[in-house]
Amino acid sequence: MxxxxxxxxxxxxxxxxxxxxxxxxxAAPLSAPGRPSHDGAASPRTAGAAAGVRADEAAVLGTExxxxxxxxxxxVKDTEGYPQQTRTAxxxxxxxxxxxxxxxxxxxxxxxxxxxxxxPDFGVHAAQLPTGKVLxxxxxxxxxxxxxxxxxxxxxxxxxxxxxxxxxxxxxxSARAFKKVPPPVVLVPxxxxxxxxxxxxxxxxxxxxxxxxxxxxxxxxxxxxxxxxLSFVFDPWTETWFRNRDMSVGRWYPSAVxxxxxxxxxxxxxxxxxxxxxxxxxxxxxxxxxxVPWRPYDIPLxxxxxxxxxxxxxxxxxxxxxxxxxxxIYGLGRDADQQWTFDPVKDVRTDxxxxxxxxxxxxxxxxxxAGFRGPDSVLVLGGDPRDPHTYRxxxxxxxxxxxxxxxxxxxDTLILPDGTLLTVNGALDTRxxxxxxxxxxxxxxxxxxxxRDTRGRWRLGPAxxxxxxxxxxxxxxxxxxxxxTGDELQQIANDPDIRDAMDGSIxxxxxxxxxxxxxxxxxxxxxxELGYDKAFQVRTSTPKDxxxxxxxxxxxxxxxxxxxxxxxxxxxxxxxxxxxxxxxxPSPADAPPGYYMLFLLDAKGVxxxxxxxxxxxx
Numbered sequence: 001m002x003x004x005x006x007x008x009x010x011x012x013x014x015x016x017x018x019x020x021x022x023x024x025x026x027a028a029p030l031s032a033p034g035r036p037s038h039d040g041a042a043s044p045r046t047a048g049a050a051a052g053v054r055a056d057e058a059a060v061l062g063t064e065x066x067x068x069x070x071x072x073x074x075x076v077k078d079t080e081g082y083p084q085q086t087r088t089a090x091x092x093x094x095x096x097x098x099x100x101x102x103x104x105x106x107x108x109x110x111x112x113x114x115x116x117x118x119x120p121d122f123g124v125h126a127a128q129l130p131t132g133k134v135l136x137x138x139x140x141x142x143x144x145x146x147x148x149x150x151x152x153x154x155x156x157x158x159x160x161x162x163x164x165x166x167x168x169x170x171x172x173x174s175a176r177a178f179k180k181v182p183p184p185v186v187l188v189p190x191x192x193x194x195x196x197x198x199x200x201x202x203x204x205x206x207x208x209x210x211x212x213x214x215x216x217x218x219x220x221x222x223x224x225x226x227x228x229x230l231s232f233v234f235d236p237w238t239e240t241w242f243r244n245r246d247m248s249v250g251r252w253y254p255s256a257v258x259x260x261x262x263x264x265x266x267x268x269x270x271x272x273x274x275x276x277x278x279x280x281x282x283x284x285x286x287x288x289x290x291x292v293p294w295r296p297y298d299i300p301l302x303x304x305x306x307x308x309x310x311x312x313x314x315x316x317x318x319x320x321x322x323x324x325x326x327x328x329i330y331g332l333g334r335d336a337d338q339q340w341t342f343d344p345v346k347d348v349r350t351d352x353x354x355x356x357x358x359x360x361x362x363x364x365x366x367x368x369x370a371g372f373r374g375p376d377s378v379l380v381l382g383g384d385p386r387d388p389h390t391y392r393x394x395x396x397x398x399x400x401x402x403x404x405x406x407x408x409x410x411x412d413t414l415i416l417p418d419g420t421l422l423t424v425n426g427a428l429d430t431r432x433x434x435x436x437x438x439x440x441x442x443x444x445x446x447x448x449x450x451x452r453d454t455r456g457r458w459r460l461g462p463a464x465x466x467x468x469x470x471x472x473x474x475x476x477x478x479x480x481x482x483x484x485t486g487d488e489l490q491q492i493a494n495d496p497d498i499r500d501a502m503d504g505s506i507x508x509x510x511x512x513x514x515x516x517x518x519x520x521x522x523x524x525x526x527x528x529e530l531g532y533d534k535a536f537q538v539r540t541s542t543p544k545d546x547x548x549x550x551x552x553x554x555x556x557x558x559x560x561x562x563x564x565x566x567x568x569x570x571x572x573x574x575x576x577x578x579x580x581x582x583x584x585x586p587s588p589a590d591a592p593p594g595y596y597m598l599f600l601l602d603a604k605g606v607x608x609x610x611x612x613x614x615x616x617x618x
Contacts, residue, residue: 082493091496097444152219186198190226200232202558210293214285217230233299281307322365354398362383374585427446433490466490480607485504522609524611533585547601549599585615
């Protein structure tokens with residue numbers, strides 16, 4: 001290559017950056033939305049063509065720098081169809097309408113949305129870690145036009161890749177509060193033999209007893225989306241990913257849940273043969289004969305899963321899975337006639353009655369608080385925009401419960417420390433917010449939260465900034481606030497700067513209990529593991545304010561599926577000076593082993609900031 005060619009390529013760095021900085025001016029928005037899709041409308045591409053990497057640039061600048069050039073060129077191209085001025089105007093309009101709506105709601109009664117800030121990730125998957133940090137992971141986008149498919153679901157090659165970040169709330173909300181924690185580089189069996197960060201988006205995940213997050217499956221690409229056999233754990237203590245042996249089948253859109261023994265049960269997902277081939281195979285991780293990771297330094301590496309005899313022939317993906325107080329795993333499918341219990345010890349499946357409602361798409365489900373014991377009932381919500389009712393499964397029977405204000409799909413329902421429920425996010429259908437698929441314009445009602453009191457009554461509350469539907473997520477943080485993220489379509493459509501590396505956004509909500517006076521103090525908790533049905537003590541500098549103590553399991557969530565939620569009251573055995581006596585839950589069936597947020601609450605339900613405790617001393 002000549003010196004002139006090299007000079008031209010190096011000069012392109014400046015030129016491309018300048019183009020990216022000015023490309024949004026003067027371009028007209030698209031007048032019609034793209035065609036609808038379910039997680040994969042993009043045509044299969046080879047890695048080179050999809051990335052747009054030029055061989056001459058790679059030779060001079062190196063592969064990664066050349067890819068950066070290619071990304072900038074794509075950003076310039078994307079703004080030609082959906083310019084920055086459209087995104088900026090949309091975000092401004094949403095901010096203004098949010099302010100107008102929320103002026104009607106008293107914060108001491110309904111809470112309030114506070115900060116809204118950029119994130120480097122779409123947050124398709126989210127997990128509250130016992131370090132206080134939040135893990136976010138998803139995919140590298142292949143489009144920046146929200147009227148087109150953003151993700152690489154049907155993409156074959158290098159750009160079908162995953163990414164992950166940690167957000168540390170203690171460091172604030174700027175870019176410096178995020179840390180990139182990329183997944184291991186793998187060779188994906190897609191025929192290209194090209195290594196890339198593991199495409200683990202649309203996987204299933206659950207917590208191990210040592211605080212690590214196990215992640216199963218992902219997307220190989222092609223065939224409308226093909227299941228990956230991948231198995232990883234994320235270690236929050238070293239902030240590192242570790243790979244385990246592949247599962248026996250590929251899984252795209254599987255569910256996973258932690259049982260009383262600390263092992264995970266994995267079900268469902270589209271197989272390696274592509275969309276339309278859900279697998280009935282049930283697996284357990286770690287396999288029997290391999291120790292359950294118990295201590296923070298017990299790192300699962302190259303550990304196998306185990307195929308069970310019983311099967312879970314769910315016709316549709318991402319069933320809701322819950323480990324209940326009877327020690328069974330409840331698998332609640334999206335189809336009304338696919339409701340089962342699974343006994344992980346006897347390895348048998350048993351039928352449950354048909355759910356009253358018909359097919360439910362992506363909607364939330366919550367194991368209802370049951371006092372000092374683990375949950376014995378589940379509330380199924382959402383998944384049908386025509387049906388606002390909620391449905392409760394208790395003692396093997398379904399009942400129709402109090403409806404919400406309207407039906408919605410893609411919603412997320414959380415248990416708050418005071419035992420009330422909160423629904424956030426939602427849409428009409430997959431990537432349809434009320435104005436057609438792949439159209440960012442949304443029905444304003446889906447931006448309002450709904451609150452359920454302890455008597456089961458619902459009422460609408462304030463509105464969030466963005467409408468968030470498909471791939472939206474929410475979780476409760478140790479300080480009692482709710483974090484909301486997800487939905488790449490809406491995040492891209494309202495990106496304040498599509499050229500930077502901050503693809504996503506996060507919004508924070510303060511529940512009403514944070515506006516009802518001073519909070520009780522939780523100063524110290526035991527540092528070691530706590531056994532079941534055991535007495536223990538915590539310290540507080542506000543003993544007169546303490547009326548309740550609560551364990552809240554951390555959330556790991558995707559696609560409205562949240563298998564880790566759990567709320568338990570702790571028995572108060574006495575308060576003497578600044579010492580509060582408590583008793584742990586009766587058994588691991590009531591509360592599977594692992595880390596929990598411990599809150600002290602006053603008579604008004606105002607919680608302390610939580611501290612982490614670990615259940616399961618053997």
